[in-house]
Amino acid sequence: MALAKTLMVQGTASDVGKSVLVTALCRLFARKGLRVAPFKAQNMALNAYVTADGLEIGRAQGVQAEAAGVPACVEMNPILIKPTGEQTAQVVLLGRPLGNFSARAYRAELHERAWAAITASLRRLREAFDLVIIEGAGSPAEVNLKDRDLVNMRVAEHADAPVLLVGDIDRGGVFAAFVGTLACLTAEEARRVAGFVVNKFRGDKTLLEPGLRWLEARTGKPVFGVLPYLSDLAIDAEDSVVLERRVGGGPPWPASRRDFLDIVVLVYPRTANFTDLDALEAEPDCRVRYVSRPAALGDPDLVILPGSKNTAEDLAYLVDTGLAEALRAWFGRGAGTLVGLCGGFQMLGLRIADPHGVESARGAVAGLGWLPVETELTPHKRTVRTTAVITLPLPGWQDLDGQRVSGYEIRMGVTRKAGPCHAFLRPDGAVASGEETGLLGAVSRDGRVWGTYIHDLFHNDRFRRRFLNGLRVQKGLPPVETGVSIARRKEEAFDRLADAVAEHLDLSRIGRLVGVSL
The missing domain is CATH 3.40.50.880 (Class I glutamine amidotransferase (GATase) domain)
Incomplete structure (x- = not known):
């Protein structure tokens, strides 16, 4: 059985706009008539979503499914981590709570079980949909966590997914964040990064052009687009x-x-x-x-x-x-x-x-x-x-x-x-x-x-x-x-977001990554 193509969005840090970009891409590909599924292997958030069959997933994946026009299912977020204290969190596996774990206990006791759930969930999505858009978590450059990675480059490799790397220029240091992230990856992981998306830009883009040219020359990778700072989207926040x-x-x-x-x-x-x-x-x-x-x-x-x-x-x-x-x-x-x-x-x-x-x-x-x-x-x-x-x-x-x-x-x-x-x-x-x-x-x-x-x-x-x-x-x-x-406000927000992303992103190049004309 042929499996669906995959595309992954990773970020240089938390809150750089990964979830919003995945939401927009779900809407854009769905507009082309594709049956699209979002996927996030492991999500840490206190905003949750209940599927029609009574299973709990991250709010972001439920919203992304709505943007794609498909029912949310537990396979879209097989692991949800909900912090309960400074050192502990409730682990929700395949929509049901396992209990409260420290970070150390989770890594020691549940890592392999979690990975099995992740790979099985991703396969089921790839069997049922035309395209799966995968979201990473935090940054793939957290070198202290890479040996137990469940959500970033290990997932990209397993799914053979090209990666769009998103950076937040509003917080400053976006070029250093892009270059530094690549420097922390292995050569094989860095090759998997297809290019960059600069997010949350305010001002005159012509002033940014020299930096974009420098980034492309320095890394040999293209900038797929510069997204404006978007506010008041009326789309549920993740965390x-x-x-x-x-x-x-x-x-x-x-x-x-x-x-x-x-x-x-x-x-x-x-x-x-x-x-x-x-x-x-x-x-x-x-x-x-x-x-x-x-x-x-x-x-x-x-x-x-x-x-x-x-x-x-x-x-x-x-x-x-x-x-x-x-x-x-x-x-x-x-x-x-x-x-x-x-x-x-x-x-x-x-x-x-x-x-x-x-x-x-x-x-x-x-x-x-x-x-x-x-x-x-x-x-x-x-x-x-x-x-x-x-x-x-x-x-x-x-x-x-x-x-x-x-x-x-x-x-x-x-x-x-x-x-x-x-x-x-x-x-x-x-x-x-x-x-x-x-x-x-x-x-x-x-x-x-x-x-x-x-x-x-x-x-x-x-x-x-x-x-x-x-x-x-x-x-x-x-x-x-x-x-x-x-309901109408949310649908209009999905379309406004998709339109804004379509205007500022090289969609034809992104479409070629997954063999779809956009």
């Missing part, structure tokens, strides 16, 4: 590097601009699945601020506690930094609504117990106490696509009652009532919340505090707009209908 840039993105909302909704997202060290909030940023009457210090909180209309990969430790962070105290002072002023998503939902409860040491060694810890619920973390991880119905028959929120929503769950905990509160969500279908799965969400009796396990809840256009209009009415503002469609 927390992007989140770090959002923190501190502005002061508290001034009183003169009270015609907008001021939304604060609290950021902690192990924030997970922060793409849940991207849909709110799309609304023109919202300003979303990412806050990690008490002084920046202000008096927002809505505060959101996002997901966490280590709920107890991130809860301790809120207390230790004074954010929890600032949150109580804000809530006591009675001006806003408080929402928790997944780990944030757990934090809003009375107690979080971790008897099995799933996330930390803290055992049982007190929650923030805004919802009368208790959570027990369990070794079993629930990953599933979910549909549910909002149950919120409270004054001011009647428009939300009965709304059908969809999303996904990624959790290792069961939350149950420990006092009077509303369920907020009930499963839509045969499977009901019970002792095994617990609550999907809960809301305080006055409706000011609620939490849920459903990720991407705000990606439901009708729910999002009605919820925001409820906040507007509480604030004395009239409701608005903006007509924002997250």
